Amino acid sequence: MLTAQHVTAGYRDPVITDVSLSVRPGQTVGLAGPSGSGKSTLARVLALLHKPFRGVVSIDGEAVTKFRFGALQRTRIGVLFQQPRLSVDPRFTLRRAIAEPLRGNQERVEELADAVMLTADLLDRRPHEVSDGQLQRACLARALALRPRYLICDEMTTMLDASTTAALVGVIRAYQEETGAGVLAISHDSTLLGRWADETVRLQPHPVSGTGQRDLADAPTRNSPTTS
Amino acid sequence: MVNLEIDRLSVRFALPGATVNAVSDVSLRIRPGECVALVGESGCGKTVLASALLGFLPGNAETRGSARLGDTELLTATDHELATHVRGRQIGLIPQSPASHLTPVRTARSQLEEAARVLQGDADVAAQRTGLKPEHLDRYPHELSGGMAQRVANALALVGEPWLLIADEPTTGLDRELVDGLLDEFRRMVDDGRAVLLITHDLAAAQRIADRIAVMYAGRIVEIGPAAGVLGDARHPYSRGLVDALPDRAFRPIPGRPPLLTNLPDGCAFAPRCDQATAICEERPVLTDDPHAVACHQPC
Numbered sequence: 001m002l003t004a005q006h007v008t009a010g011y012r013d014p015v016i017t018d019v020s021l022s023v024r025p026g027q028t029v030g031l032a033g034p035s036g037s038g039k040s041t042l043a044r045v046l047a048l049l050h051k052p053f054r055g056v057v058s059i060d061g062e063a064v065t066k067f068r069f070g071a072l073q074r075t076r077i078g079v080l081f082q083q084p085r086l087s088v089d090p091r092f093t094l095r096r097a098i099a100e101p102l103r104g105n106q107e108r109v110e111e112l113a114d115a116v117m118l119t120a121d122l123l124d125r126r127p128h129e130v131s132d133g134q135l136q137r138a139c140l141a142r143a144l145a146l147r148p149r150y151l152i153c154d155e156m157t158t159m160l161d162a163s164t165t166a167a168l169v170g171v172i173r174a175y176q177e178e179t180g181a182g183v184l185a186i187s188h189d190s191t192l193l194g195r196w197a198d199e200t201v202r203l204q205p206h207p208v209s210g211t212g213q214r215d216l217a218d219a220p221t222r223n224s225p226t227t228s
Numbered sequence: 229m230v231n232l233e234i235d236r237l238s239v240r241f242a243l244p245g246a247t248v249n250a251v252s253d254v255s256l257r258i259r260p261g262e263c264v265a266l267v268g269e270s271g272c273g274k275t276v277l278a279s280a281l282l283g284f285l286p287g288n289a290e291t292r293g294s295a296r297l298g299d300t301e302l303l304t305a306t307d308h309e310l311a312t313h314v315r316g317r318q319i320g321l322i323p324q325s326p327a328s329h330l331t332p333v334r335t336a337r338s339q340l341e342e343a344a345r346v347l348q349g350d351a352d353v354a355a356q357r358t359g360l361k362p363e364h365l366d367r368y369p370h371e372l373s374g375g376m377a378q379r380v381a382n383a384l385a386l387v388g389e390p391w392l393l394i395a396d397e398p399t400t401g402l403d404r405e406l407v408d409g410l411l412d413e414f415r416r417m418v419d420d421g422r423a424v425l426l427i428t429h430d431l432a433a434a435q436r437i438a439d440r441i442a443v444m445y446a447g448r449i450v451e452i453g454p455a456a457g458v459l460g461d462a463r464h465p466y467s468r469g470l471v472d473a474l475p476d477r478a479f480r481p482i483p484g485r486p487p488l489l490t491n492l493p494d495g496c497a498f499a500p501r502c503d504q505a506t507a508i509c510e511e512r513p514v515l516t517d518d519p520h521a522v523a524c525h526q527p528c
């Protein structure tokens with residue numbers, strides 16, 4: 001199980017306060033909440049890319065101590081971000097970007113590219129030579145390359161058309177069936193989460209920090225993830 | 229205010245050993261007071277079409293056809309002409325993936341204020357119209373959430389009060405409330421006699437504000453017509469498939485793979501994925517010229 005217990009995290013000020021959440025193997029948990037409520041911050045904490053001020057993250061019972069890109073535990077967690085342009089080295093071809101974590105296992109690259117429906121002609125192009133949706137498919141292939149036990153998808157489909165969204169959700173489901181991986185799916189689109197996730201947790205905006213809140217009056221006194 | 233007249237526009241990219249046919253023979257007229265939505269699968273050429281209109285294509289691109297904005301031919305205009313007369317003033321662009329277009333070392337405010345100065349617009353008004361709070365503006369790009377970066381890009385495109393706004397996935401990362409606010413803002417612009425070309429994957433958003441919807445497949449417009457007709461009563465099998473893929477419909481992807489733009493068939497490019505394809509589909513269907521036009525030999 002991937003869990004966050006009583007996590008408080010942010011940048012200058014906390015963005016999320018005392019949030020607990022867990023993802024069981026094989027399960028898909030949806031995470032919803034308004035813009036600025038800290039969904040991406042929580043995603044980065046769970047992906048071990050951002051150290052929380054307080055609280056504990058654990059993977060399959062093991063508490064995480066290192067929040068760094070190179071940390072060994074990170075390989076157990078795959079992440080997909082909202083904007084693929086910011087997460088791929090612009091000098092790499094898509095083939096090389098996917099192969100990077102695989103240390104050159106070309107056969108597996110083809111297999112992964114095939115699963116995400118990247119045609120052969122696209123693999124030899126660089127990020128600026130493909131569309132955002134094509135780049136996002138490459139990012140999914142790269143995220144699955146190390147066979148992560150948990151996959152965190154932060155607004156993965158926000159700029160994808162309906163058909164590509166349905167297809168990529170299908171790819172992730174097939175991967176889960178094969179490996180028993182757990183998935184955290186973050187989205188603004190409640191219809192999508194209703195269709196994709198087994199259950200959905202809602203994050204409320206933080207009342208004191210100025211981060212992303214638009215409507216103080218409606219905000220509850222603290223983050224209270226509620227299961228719907 | 230003038231029309232944008234796109235006439236048989238094609239864009240190809242030369243790559244080592246291959247040519248990518250990103251946009252083929254697109255004709256489209258956008259009039260003042262009109263919102264046209266452009267939808268289609270990822271990689272079908274939407275962003276390339278927008279880039280061509282603003283002279284933002286990379287060096288390996290080759291264009292054909294024409295795109296006229298009043299008397300200006302956009303495809304042959306010099307970069308200087310586009311920079312001083314068109315971009316931001318006549319045509320505003322909200323680029324896709326805005327975070328990668330912001331200058332990392334300057335705050336959102338300094339970027340917006342500079343644009344306001346150059347384009348003689350009002351930074352505060354633009355910020356307010358796009359749902360930005362003053363405290364968001366004091367941040368550097370890396371301190372902005374995805375949804376905030378999107379709003380900064382939206383404000384940058386609106387600040388020069390362009391008569392045509394090209395918005396490429398402008399609702400990325402925004403929650404429902406912010407999406408609705410932005411769409412209302414677009415609608416106000418259109419009601420005010422301006423025009424909006426909305427490139428979006430969000431069919432509900434397209435339906436809400438577009439007067440017409442154009443569906444693109446493999447670089448061609450395959451269906452175009454009144455918003456309600458195109459989504460509610462799609463005539464092209466591809467458009468049907470796109471609507472059926474929505475999470476509140478069947479959530480079923482269109483079968484088969486996206487087309488190879490380096491090797492398009494002579495006939496209908498959708499044929500390999502179309503369950504209605506017959507022998508006549510080996511000939512390329514042409515777009516009809518009725519108000520709800522379709523390019524298919526056997527429309528639904």
Ligand SMILES: Nc1ncnc2c1ncn2[C@@H]1O[C@H](COP(=O)(O)OP(=O)(O)OP(=O)(O)O)[C@@H](O)[C@H]1O
Nearest residue numbers: 129130131132133241250270271272273274275276
């Ligand atoms: N510089 C380039 N060189 C070669 N091919 C390119 C280049 N830029 C884009 N392409 C190709 O042109 C096609 C159209 O790309 P475009 O970015 O317009 O797609 P899109 O419809 O905007 O997709 P998305 O919905 O994913 O944003 C794609 O197949 C892409 O791979």
Ligand code: SF4
Nearest residue numbers: 496499502509524525
């Ligand atoms: S022309 Fe033929 S193959 Fe193409 S969409 Fe129509 S029926 Fe299908």
Ligand SMILES: [Mg+2]
Nearest residue numbers: 131132275324
């Ligand atoms: Mg695009």
